[in-house]
Every structure is written in structure tokens, then in C-alpha cells.
Amino acid sequence: MHASSGSPTEPPADDDTPLDHAEDRASRNGLAVLTRTVKTLPPRPGVYRMIGAAGDVLYVGKAKNLKKRVSSYLRVDRMPVRLQRMVFNTHACEIVTTHTEAEALLLESNLIKQLKPRYNILLRDDKSFPYILIEGEHEFPRIVKHRGARKKGLEHFGPFASAGAVNSTLTALQKVFLLRTCTDSVFSNRTRPCLLYQIKRCAAPCVGYVSREDYGDLLRQAREFLRGDSRALQTELARRMDVASANLDYEAAASFRDRIRAMTAVQAHQDINVEGLGEADVIALYRIGNQSCIQVFFFRAGQNFGNRAYYPAHAADDTDGEILEAFIGQFYASYLPPKEILVNTPPPHREILEAALALRAERKIKVSMPQRGGRRNLIEHTALNAREALERRLAENTAQRKLLEGTAEVLNLNAPPERIEVYDNSHISGTNMVGAMIVTGPGGLMKTAYRKFNIKSADLTPGDDYGAMREVLSRRFARAQKEDPDRTLGQWPDLVLLDGGQGQLSAGQRVFEDLGIDDIALAAIAKGPDRNAGREQFFLPDRAPFTLPLRHPVLYFLQRLRDEAHRFAITTHRAKRSKAIGQSLLDEVTGIGAVRKKTLLRHFGSAKAVAGAGLADLKAAPGINAVIAKKIYDHFHPEG
Helix, strand or coil, X not given: CCCCCCCCCCCCCCCCCCCCHHHXXXXXXXXXXXXXXXXXXXXXCEEEEEXXXXXXXXXXXXXXXXXXXXXXXXXXXXXXXXXXHHHHHCCEEEEEEXXXXXXXXXXXXXXXXXXXXXXXXXXXXXXXXEEEEECXXXXXXXXXXXXXXXXXXXXXXXXXXXXXXXXXXXXXXXXHHCCCCCCHHHHHHXXXXXXXXXXXXXXXXXXXXXXXXXXXXXXXXHHHHHCCCHHHHHHHHHHHHHHHHHCCCHHHHHHHHHHHHHHHHHHHCCCCCCCCCCCEEEEEEEEECCEEEEEEEEEECCEEEEEEEECCECCCCCCHHHHHHHHHHHHCCCCCCCCEEEECCCCCCHHHHHHHHHHHHCXXXXXXXXXXXXXXXXXXXXXXXXXXXXXXXXXXXXXXXXHHHHHHHHCCCCCCCCCEEEEEEEEECCEEEEEEEEEEECCEECHHHCEEEECCCCCCCCCCHXXXXXXXXXXXXXXXXXXXXXXXXXXXXCEEEEECCHHHHHHHHHHHHHHCCCCCEEEEEECCHHHCCCCCEEEECCEEEECCCCCCHHHHHHHHHHHHHHHHHHHHHHHXXXXXXXXXXXXXXXXXXXXXXXXXXXXXXCHHHHHCCCHHHHHHCCCCCHHHHHHHHHHHCCCC
């Protein structure tokens, strides 16, 4: 991928057939662009961007010597066909100089992650990782799951590989350290302990069952545990248990015993552990042809915080080291790298990579390839996980490809679809109406491509499903026509499947006619009589509705897609409805927290009814005392 010591990385496979005469002439035009660029380039480190005709970034590269690196593209006859095509598509070349090659690598990784150039090795999944956060502003700080940007001045522990991993750790921490997880508004409005206190997962600081000093001691212990000092902490708890037992304080002794057991249970689940491994990520690549899996295990404070698999996009002749190096650069563009990174194949520019990561982390970072001992065993275990994940993915892709071929046959498509988009709407009596789109292809469901649509048409009759579908499809494909008119960015589907019958199909046809789209297959799927799943009817333009045999694999496949679209639409609708419920006139009343707000809404039915309620009615509501009732009444009746 980097050119200071070799040829530039070759792009993902396009078409290896030789360039025809027209393309050859165009490639000479691209060559002319680069020739002009080279004349003005300094022999300094930096980053270059190959720009296409539509202004899209084709490739981002870094160089120790920009002039030397970009000059290597002028020898077009010596390059593989894919690189020749990249030169052919180049209409401009943009340059950014940096002070060092490490800075160039850092900038290159950030740009690749942001721009996703067609000819680079790409990290496809860039979901953020969850952390455990101890909030410090409160007298009794709470411990919570946090995802997103790190909050300055607060303690973050992680990252964890998944929400499941962080949730299980939080549950264990509650059992051991009894820290609160409730919001500040809930905390300040409680008059008696919640259920978490009853099941021994909170010390109930909200009602004064634990002093500030004792709670601070629990916080200190939790921090020590998350930093890896669990043995010392366990010894301390055992000593306290013995002292309490000797003083005949058996209730306190039992509490310490339960906490020790919970801590032991957490440690027992650390099935992969290496002596002396404190803060490290273990990264291993396994490859079959031009398909790769990179498995990452997260270790913090000597504990396994879970693992995640990635499937980067790359060319068949990219080396393992180039793939791993590009992955690491983009991977740590989102969050701070740990002190140590263990890999199973050496990056070609390890020292530059370490320097770039050190710039980002503002501390020394070590990238190593262990050859023996526990670290080597850990790398082999990670590589085994990468292999098994890739083999499962390839097997699933084979089955998926057969289903796509069957779909093409059933729906009379010219070829198996590479991208299917499925649409559904959701609402309750026409309120909070949303549309949802899910996407699938040869690799299965593409959840990063899912989209939700808030229905905006003011003149739409509540509950008009056909009108909602027209709005969703119009917005979706009008945007695609604007952003990807040449259909080179992968935003266009081969098949659009609508949840519904002839009415929804007609709505889709009308949108496509209005937008001048006539080359995308359109179909609708509706449940049979009495909404009987398994008797679905399929609707296609210019064809009578039809059904498939009960055990037909394509029927099961399309049912699953329809159900996934329905699930996503329902989830989106519920989230919107909950947000609408949560945002009400009651938000403006000082001192009314989330719990009391929900209580009032349940009792009166709406915020409007609360605003119009009399003082006596407010006092009668569950959990509302005379002082709070007067505050609510005065807010909505200031004249009184």
C-alpha cells in the first residue's frame, strides 16, 4: 500500500482484460495529468489523492518522497491492468505535504476511512466500540455503558468488542461493587430503594443507605478491578470478610463473601489469558484467495474484553502484510490504540506504523509478532478464530449465492441480483409513521446500508400506506440519481421488494415512472388469505399474482427478508414513538424527572391532560405529593 520501498498497492479486482484502444487513449490522458503533477511535487513526505471525473476519490496513498512515488505511476506499461485502469480514470491529483512519513500514514488512514476510495484496501465495518464510563460530576458517580466520543476528564474503560461483552461486565460490576447505574433525575427523585438494591446490585446511595465515604471506597475498588488489580482487591475483601466474621457481623461477612464469589465468577469467564499481558489488542489475518478475515481480540487490565471479526476489501495480489497494515491504520483512526499490538504477519512498514500510532496515542506503541510462549499461543488462537469465521462466511455466501440465483429464476430476472432492497412502513393509527429499507446481497444482510425514513408529507392522509411508500421510494431514488448518477458507487439495487400487494406494487411503479427508472426489477410480497404466512402471493408488473410451493427455498428466503424489513420498521417506529412520548410539555416543569413524568402520563393519558388537571387531581396521582402537585399546577396556571 505504501510506496517508499516498493510499488503501490494494487486496487481491488476490476477487470483484468487488457485495455481497449479507447481506454488506452484515456489512460494516456490520465498519464498527462500525473506528468504535469510530478513536475511541481517536492521530494517530501505527504499524501496524494487520485481524483476521478465526477470528483470522487479513486485512491489515497502516502509517500516518504511524493515526487518519487507519484513518478512511479508514469511507467504505466509496467503496471498491472487494474493500476492502468486507475490511471485511466484519474482526472486530477491532489497533494498534502506532511513533516514526517508517520504523519503521512496517519493522514492517509483517516482519509481512506472517511472517503472509502475504490482502489484502496478498505475496512468495511467501522462501528464504534462501547466503553464503561464512570461519571465524575455527581456526589455519587454512576457507572454506565458509553458509546461514541470520549468525554474529556472522565474515566473510560475498554474498548469492549460488543454491547453484550460490556453489559455482562457491567452486571458483574454491579454484583461486586454495588454502584448505581440510574440517571441523575431518577436518583434525585427516589424515596425508597429500587429493585436493584433488593437483588444486591446497588448500595442505594439515593436514599442514604451508604455514606459518601463508603461509596467512594466502592468506586476505588471498581477502578482497581477495571485496571487489573483484581488479586489485591480480592485479598482485601477476604480480609474484611474475616474481620467481620470475627466481630460476629455475619451479615457484613456474607456480603463480602457474595462479592468475592461474583468477582471469582468474572475471572472464571476469562477463558483466554496470558501472564503479563495488560493492555493489548491481538490481531490475526487468515486468507483464502482474495477473501480475508481479520480477527481482533481486546485485552484490557489483563482481562479479555471480547473479540470481533472484520472482512476488509482488497485485491487478490495484495500481500498479507499490506492488508494488515492498511487495516491497522484505519482501525485505529477511530479510537486510541493500546500500548501493545500483537500480529500474526509483519506489516511492511512496522516502524512507521508504530510512529504513526504513537502520534495518535501520544505515547509509545509497540507492534510485535510473538514467536514463542503465551503470546504466540494467543496469536495462534486468534488466527484460528479468523480461519473459522472466514470459512463460515464463505459457506454462507455459497448458500446465499444459490438463493439469489433461485430468486432470479422465480422473478424472471436477467441475472442473480447483487443488491436487493426491501421496503416496509410502520405506524399506529397513522401516527409516527416511518418507512424502512433493508439491504441484502451475496454476503448476506448489509446492516450498515439499512435506512429509515420519517414520513414528512403534510398532506398525506394518516395511515395512507401507499402514499408513504411513494414518499419513501421517491426520496430514496431521487437521492441516488443525484449522488450516484453513473451508478458507480454501489447505491443502486438490482431488485426492489415491497411488503404489500398490488397496491404497493402500483405505488412503486408510479415512482419509477416519474423518475424515469426502467431498469430495476420491482416486486411485492403479500401474505395469503387470513394473512397466512407460507401462502404468500408475489406481484410483478404485467404478470398475474402467483405463489410458490410451501417448502420452496426461495419462499423461505424472501419471507426472511420481508420479516427483517418488518422488524426494522417496527423497531424504528417504536423508537420514534418513545421519543415523542418522552418529549412533552412536562419537560418544561422544573423538578419533574423521568419516573414522575411516566407516572403522570400513565395516570392522565397525555401531557395535555396533565396541564389541564386540577390541584386535587394531581395530588391523587400515584407518587405525586402535595408539594410536587402544587409545583405542576403553578407551572401550567401561573395566573392563579
